[in-house]
Amino acid sequence: MFVRTISAIVFLILFIPIVIYGELPVLILVGFLAAVCLYEILKMNRIHIFSIPGIISLIALAIIVLPNKYLFVVKDFQFEAIVVLAILALSFTVLSKNRFTFVDMGFCVISVLYIGFGFMYFYEIRETGLEYIAFALLIVWGTDTGAYLFGRLLGRHKLWPQISPNKTIEGALGGIITAVAVGIIFFGAGWIVHLELWLLLLYAIILSIFGQLGDLVESALKRHFDVKDSGSLMPGHGGLLDRFDSLIFVLPIMSILPFLL
Known part of the structure; x- marks a missing residue:
């Protein structure tokens, strides 16, 4: 219980001032949290974050989480980029000779959406107020x-x-x-x-x-x-x-x- 309490206090000391300040520090925080959460969920399925599927997932996550003004692109870029990355991930199932399966690709896509939209809204809601x-x-x-x-x-x-x-x-x-x-x-x-x-x-x-x-x-x-x-x-x-x-x-x-x- 002591370790749990100290860990929570240290986290809140780092977390709360950034959330209060807002703007770019919150975006950096959100990006870090999202990346770590993606690493954790992929690891459950024995997919390494620095494997080809992991890197594709990480790029897709960044595209979802980052606002357009930081991507320097038009509004529809996110959707089109996610489609391209999904096609690349599907193609890798062939290149890997099915060691990375269609099911694994589906897991990566759902993981990116699950975590990405959650943290995208974190930044957007903080920007609202x-x-x-x-x-x-x-x-x-x-x-x-x-x-x-x-x-x-x-x-x-x-x-x-x-x-x-x-x-x-x-x-x-x-x-x-x-x-x-x-x-x-x-x-x-x-x-x-x-x-x-x-x-x-x-x-x-x-x-x-x-x-x-x-x-x-x-x-x-x-x-x-x-x-x-x-x-x-x-x-x-x-x-x-x-x-x-x-x-x-x-x-x-x-x-x-x-x-x-």
Whole structure:
């Protein structure tokens, strides 16, 4: 527990000032986080980040995450470039004599989209306003904390034992309650006032649910590949993907909902 706490404190000391500052430092942070998460997820499937499929995936990830103004290209470039990279990855299945299979290529593509869009929206939402990315982060952290506390105190009924044996229905509901509390605090403090309170709380509930789904998706992925953690970069916590799996789900949903100004 001591190592876990110290690791979290060190991470937050580095993470929070960059998010508050915004602009290019956030983009650099987002690029680093996305690259490490891609490395971790490919490693689960024994695909090295510096193999040909790994490098193609890394380039595709950069194209998704980087805004157009940093790519110096027209708006449609991302889609066309991803199509070309997917064709190259498919072609490599032949060149590798099927050591890198069609299934492996599909895994790389889904991994790039899964991680890339999550972190792309991280930067875009931060550019929209600090209060929005703060809301997303506190919804995720509040849900995790509430789920843990309610689960420890009241947990009796397993939520999804085949995927994550320690999670309970009571914990999941506790996470949603904590997310609602975050919404009330933001509204009361005047940080997000363009929405009516009931709508803000509804969004908090939706985001909390999707955050917990994101956590379960990564748990299912780890169980499929029989790994305990996605990595070991954060002692006591596992890898970066273990810490950002919920946020990767929350941020795209937050952008799809009529939430941002």
